[in-house]
Amino acid sequence: MDSTFRSAGSHVNVVVGPAVMLIGVGTAITAVVLTLVLGEAGFLALLIPAVLALGGGAFVLWGARRSRLRIDAAGFRWAGFVGAEQSVRWEQLQRIAPPTPGDRRLVAFALLHDGTAVPVRALWEPATVPSVLSGGPDHSAVQHALVTAHQQWLAARGGEHTPR
The missing domain is CATH 1.10.287 (Helix Hairpins)
Incomplete structure (x- = not known):
């Protein structure tokens, strides 16, 4: 994982x-x-x-x-080139939501059980990368990895807090 x-x-x-x-x-x-x-x-x-x-x-x-996004057994954490590292633990997470278009760094939204939505701005792509020039970077592989890791964590816990 x-x-x-x-x-x-x-x-x-x-x-x-x-x-x-x-x-x-x-x-x-x-x-x-x-x-x-x-x-x-x-x-x-x-x-x-x-x-x-x-x-x-x-x-x-x-x-x-x-600068990276790291997924492990406890949750996921990310950091940019500068700034504080942020993290979300699997216990806090209700589900992963797709990002709104337009932000090149926004990978997903982490919707937490307390109702807050944490923007996961983890992967910055320069404006000259071909995928950005053609409409925005494709973070679907990262989103899929986040959802899969969360589902694995839920399965290991017996299905508590099943995502909606």
């Missing part, structure tokens, strides 16, 4: 982050080598963009690894 879903942007940023960090390392090495070979201390100024590239790449990689 354990599943993790990531957006296409997260998959790309797992490559982009380390690539930017590698550019930072290359810039730092170049700055040191040029300073030693040519004897000009001015090349050490290249260490500033090198440090910025290392930090920026690390931030992009951190955000890419962090």
